[in-house]
Amino acid sequence: MLPDALKRLVHELKKLPGVGPRGAERIALWLITDGVGVSSALSDALSAAVEEVGFCPVCGTLTRKGEQCPMYTDPSRDKTRICVVEGPLDAVAIERSGVFDGTYHVLGGVLSPLEGVTPDDIRIPDLIKRVKDDSVVEVIIATNPSAEGDVTANYIADELRSYGIGVTRLARGLPTGGLIDYADSDTIEKALENRIKL
Amino acid sequence: MRHPNRQLRCSACYHGSVLIERVHIRDYRNIEREEIEPPPGINLIFGANAQGKTNFLDAIHVAAYLKSARATREREIVRGGAQRARVEVSLAREDGLKNQLSVTVAGGKKFVKLDGNSITRFEDAIGVLSAHFFFPGDLSLIKGDPSLRRETLDYEVVKAVPSAVRPYADYKRALMQRNAILKRKDDAGINGSEMNAWSDRLVAAGVEIIRMRTNLLKRISPRFIEHYRRISENPGKTEIGYVSSVAGKVSGKSREALRGSFSKELARAMEKEAELGYTTVGPHRDELLFTIGGESLRRFGSQGQQRCAVLAFRIALCDVAREIGGEEPVLCLDDALSELDDVRKTHLLKSLEGRKQVFITLASKKELKLVSSCAAKIWEMKAGKLSPISRA
């Protein structure tokens, strides 16, 4: 039914996360009609991104291919503090807040034996190497507050115990702008646990 | 990576005693079409065998638990010749809230509506009508698998303490993850620190579960003993014990002590578990033990004793739910009187007086005389039709 080239485009678009068969057809059609101007820019951007973007060999953050990330090379940043996150976008989110001037370490996942993810799969050995090489004084663990995120945090804390450095975990509690009567009881419990003195 | 951290549903958002204001049944077993408005208090349903008394209670069971207490297959509950069976209840709560719940079974499938909205996650509708049941043929609470007793108790725990869903979910997740490590068969063997991280999680959630279970049991136990004493022919001292696979006697132990002994048991079981590929100790292996005169009721109790124990336990659960949850469940007792002598019949009925709503069936005319003075309303079930009987 569809011309072969279009069929191929739909076939590839369907592989994108969150895009179903109908969506893929609509996007494909748009790209070759109304969006034709976007298409060539998109295809350029796509090949450039694939060509040029890679992961920092030290931190695992997004950066130019084959280079260390600016967060690590910037001499004004504190290499003795590492913030450990699950994925590269978590580092981006924390970086956006502009309040952290240390460096990042992207695990690339969390421990989950059910899904076959072991400590060796998530760059924990690399983290330990950094702790030694950069004379790290504090590791801040910012994994997600899930069962796997918690266990991964505890595992890392355990592994780092013998190095005598500070290991902390991001506090959990009420979101800014959130209303207490809308918060679930677990959030309130955690917020109470982590309350601060005024 | 998936995060199993979705907001868990609060399964006990309903407070205040629940009352069935109206029951509407269509093509449910032998009940072709019936609609009644049962009053609060004791509703006595009288009728000869096979007229549909038990079917009526089972229909209420469907509204409460979204499944029959008896049928193994859904289609068995549809009246012969009909396309679908349907049970609809109108509920009123003490706080003024009303709910309309309907369950339709057609073509082996179930369709549930709550206040006009279709429910796809059935857990959301289970317990909207909170009710406890006694069917004399069902002694599985005593004789069945230990998991059945745990589930019964856990269901009550979550109703009593809604936030308990979290430790239960946590425990289940940690157990699955831990078992996945135990099942791992590679040369590297088991990574001790990785195992410890999951074990700690298992222990933390598990200890909360053990504590919540035993705390609730502490409330249920005296009531159970009291009800059993009153209705059993041959009392003997009955007890419900919590047999922990990790902590021996639980009562009086602090959280820390429980954690310590759970961890120790895990360490002790480690070698065996690595061979078996699963976790062998923990609250998922604990047991609720009914005893009489110190002996297992399951192994040494007579049918009569076991039946009395189930009945006493169900009534005790209602007592405790009223006491702590604020919600008193509807109590449905099928043919609970026939095996008791007159003194005990009166005892049982006395203990049911003053309850929000009770449905109790009986088969003999003789019983009717004895009990009619306590009943708020008497119904006769004949060939699937209920009709009110005026007091003699």
Ligand SMILES: [Zn+2]
């Ligand atoms: Zn870097």
